[in-house]
Structures are given as structure tokens and as C-alpha cells.
Amino acid sequence: MTSSPARQDAPAEVPGPPLPRLEGPWSARIAQAEGADLDLVHGWMQEPHIDAFWHQAWPRERWVEEISGHLAGEAILPVVIRHEGSDLAYIEVYRVQRDRLAGHYPHLPHDLGVHIAIGEAGRTGKGLGRALLRALAEGLLAADPHCTRVVAEPDVTNAPSLKAFTAAGFRPAGEVVFPDKKAALLVHPRSDKDMPR
Incomplete structure (x- = not known):
């Protein structure tokens, strides 16, 4: 899941992506490009x-640059x-308007997207993914009151991921073709009226 290049045409008044507001048993912290976080990612x-x-099985130095x-x-x-x-997962939260996904559906300025990687294979397939995604x-949505939907674009061949997103309340909204993958566009709306049309 190569990181999407940032777009430069997003309105400056739209802030960067927020840290999600999570309640127990979950917690979130901004990953750092050094120390234990770097080792982990x-x-x-x-x-x-x-x-x-x-x-992205890159050398450590490349991950320093990435983060x-x-x-x-x-x-x-x-x-x-x-x-x-x-520690369970590495997440990238992104503003769709500053991402390559922006040109592929009628996005709104505050739409947020997520990439997810559960670190240890032994912790997958146990329902943790769907619980985390929800x-x-x-x-x-709690962290940004102006955001009306959270989106994801997992590879269409990643059946476990598709199943977890769907079980977490993400709804299918078509497919997107990128140079490196064919993706399912999935949307978790704040309400039914917030689904893309």
C-alpha cells in the first residue's frame, strides 16, 4: 500500500488529519520517526x-524519511x-482532498481516509480488525465535527480486509483503479445522507 502522493490544491483552511478520539480498550498516539515507534513500524x-x-518493506532509513x-x-x-x-496496529489517517483518491469520487473537503496494518499475523482473524475499524x-468523526465520512480503499483481492471493513460499518461505493492496485472504495458515513452520490 504505497503511500499516496500529497496533492497541493487542497484548501489551506482544511486542517491536517486529526488523531482519532478513542475510548478503552483502544488508544492512539502519533507515531514518531525514531526510537520504539520506528522499530515497531x-x-x-x-x-x-x-x-x-x-x-513497503523498506530499510529503516526509508521509514525515518517516510514518517x-x-x-x-x-x-x-x-x-x-x-x-x-x-501496540496492535499502524494507521495512516489522511485527508482525501490531499490524496490521489480525491480524483476518483465526489469527495468533500473534510473527508478522511484510513490505511491500516495490524502488526502481528497472530492477532489477525480474531475480530480485532473490525472492532478497531469501527x-x-x-x-x-468525533475528532472532526466537519467530517461526514471516513473512507478506505483496500485492494479488491484482500478478502480479510474487505470483510473487516464491511463488518465495521463501511459500505461499498464502487471501485477505484490506481497504477499499483484495483481498490474497493468503502465509506463509513456519519449518517445515510452522507454517502457519496
Whole structure:
């Protein structure tokens, strides 16, 4: 899941993506480009179940640049999610309007998108993904009252991810073709009227 290039035409008045407001057993922190966070993200990205779809099993130095770049901009917020006090997942929260996805559906300025990677393969397939995705969508809508929908674009061949997003309340809204993948556009609206038309 190669990080999407930032677009430069987003209105300056739209802030960068927020940290989701999560309640126990979940918590979120902004990932740092050094120390334990860097070790964690770099290590997780080497895992086969993540590399199969993210394609970012990069050297440590490249991850320093990647996370530092996100932290310096207003397009993507790198986040580590914890569950019951244990690090579980790496998340990228992005403003759709500053992302390559913007040209593929009738987005609104405050739409937020998410990329998710559950770090350890042994913690997948247990319902944690769907619970996290629901908490994450609700937490982002709570963090930005102007946002009316949270979107995702998992690879159409990633059946476990598609199942988890759907179980978490994300609804199908078509498909999107990128140079590196064919994706399912999934939307978690604040209300029924907030689905893209």
C-alpha cells in the first residue's frame, strides 16, 4: 500500500488529519520517526501479511524519511494504535482532498481516509480488525465535527480486509483503479445522507 502522493490544491483552511478520539480498550498516539515507534513500524512492515498489500518493506532509513515527511505535512498522520495496553496496529489517517483518491469520487473537503496494518499475523482473524475499524471511524468523526465520512480503499483481492471493513460499518461505493492496485472504495458515513452520490 504505497503511500499516496500529497496533492497541493487542497484548501489551506482544511486542517491536517486529526488523531482519532478513542475510548478503552483502544488508544492512539502519533507515531514518531525514531526510537520504539520506528522499530515497531519498520518491523511490522517486514511481515509477509503486511508487505503483501503495503509493499513497503523498506530499510529503516526509508521509514525515518517516510514518517518524518508525514509529520512535517498536513496530508497524512502516522498513528500507532494500542489495544488493552499493547501496540496492535499502524494507521495512516489522511485527508482525501490531499490524496490521489480525491480524483476518483465526489469527495468533500473534510473527508478522511484510513490505511491500516495490524502488526502481528497472530492477532489477525480474531475480530480485532473490525472492532478497531469501527472505533477508528467513530473516533475520527468525533475528532472532526466537519467530517461526514471516513473512507478506505483496500485492494479488491484482500478478502480479510474487505470483510473487516464491511463488518465495521463501511459500505461499498464502487471501485477505484490506481497504477499499483484495483481498490474497493468503502465509506463509513456519519449518517445515510452522507454517502457519496
